[in-house]
Amino acid sequence: MTIVLALLGLLLAFFLGLALYAYMWKRRAQRAVPPRGAFTRISTGRLHYLDVGQGPAIFLIHGLGGQMGNFDCGLIDDLARDHRVIAIDRPGMGWSERPLSQPCTPADTARLMFEIMDKLGIEQPLVVGHSLGGAIALSMAVQNAERLRGLALLAPLTLRGQEPSPVFDGLAIQSDVQRFLTAWTFATPAALRNGEAVIQQLYGPEEMPPNAVTQGGALLSLVPRHFYHTSRDYINSVRGLEETSRKYADLTVPVRLLYGTEDQILDPQHHGAKLVGRHPQMGLKLIHGGHMLPVTQPQVCAEFIRDASTKMRGSLTIRRASPEVYR
Structure with a gap:
């Protein structure tokens, strides 16, 4: 008995x-x-947001496990020269709050994005979604296209069917209890131990810029709450995506995609070329690079987004987009 108690x-x-x-x-x-940035409150709790610049609105939505810092390695400052730029920590990420059991499929999160637009007075934005943020942006367009000017998507998740990268295996936790316990025990040492391998997958073949750690907010991935919500987002990331993708043909806003040809997280052929093959009214631009384009190539992303904003200005909704609007 003594031995058992000691153990x-x-x-x-x-x-x-x-x-x-x-x-x-x-x-x-x-x-x-x-x-x-600043803080406000929405239905999920405190929301951390950054609202800078003047001009047509651009609403930035980051991807899985990210936060607004993913856009703050030069992209926000560049766009804010001639646009109003709104970046957020999605609920549960970074400094924003979210209940532990909050529904978090892309469609669920899209509804929260409209709530944020109402709260911050964002009208007819060009929505920029990176990675999982791309799936959220597409869900927004499916739900209420009339409120958007268009979509400019960076390495977006768009379709089901691709096997997930092994780099995310540690996030595949089904139980909220197990997820919470993992977040406060093994997640941090595992992240520190496997950090280099994860970085190589996320950024490869490019290098992670030094400013990605703090300015880009990468260190916040070590916060237990951040891991918990990232895991829940991962489990729910493709739920409902098949149903949403069936409605892409009916989208009434322009959609443009930018992909790195060497992306090691999301296959540009599956999520980019295959999508545009099905829906040729969408536009796809391929460049040399990996998955974290907003961090590694902010100037290229800014040019892509600014070009999309210029071409989509004045095109609130469309019946059938002409190629020049998309491309």
Whole structure:
């Protein structure tokens, strides 16, 4: 009995030690990447957002496990020269709050994006979605195209059917209880141990810029709450996507895509060329690069987005877009 109690005590001490380690890294990450914008409240709790510049609105939606810093390595400042640019930490990410059990399919999150538009007074924006943010942007267009000027998507998730990258295996947790316990125990040391391999997949064949760690907000991925919601987003990322994709042919806003030909996370042939093959009214531009284009090639992304904004200006809704609107 004494041995059993001693073993239980050691086990408890081990997990408490892991939780303390996670807490220490949480504090370190949050000190290194403080809030850079303002706060408001929506139905999911506190929302962290950045609203800069004047002109036609551009609404930036980041991808899986990201936050507004993904756009703040030069892209926001460039676009804000002649646009109103709104970037957010999606609910649950970065400094924004979200209930632990909040529904979070792309369609669910799209509805929250409209709530944010109402809260911040965003009218007829060009919606820019990166990665999972692309699926959210497409869901917004399917749900209420009349409120959008168009979509400019960066390495977007668009269709079901691709096998997920092994880099996300650690996020494939079905139970919320297990997910919460993992977030406060093994997630932080695993992230630190596997960080280099994850970075190579996310950024390859490009290098991760040094400013991605703090200015780009990468350190916030070590916050336990951030891991928890990233895991839930991952599990729900393709739920409802098949139904949404059946409605792409009926979209009444222009859609343009930018993809890196060497993307190691989302296949540009599947999510880009295949999509445009089905819906040739959409436009696809391919460049040399990987998945994290807003971080590695902010100037190229800014040119792509600005060109889309110029061509889509004045085109609120369409019956059938002409090629020049899309391309």
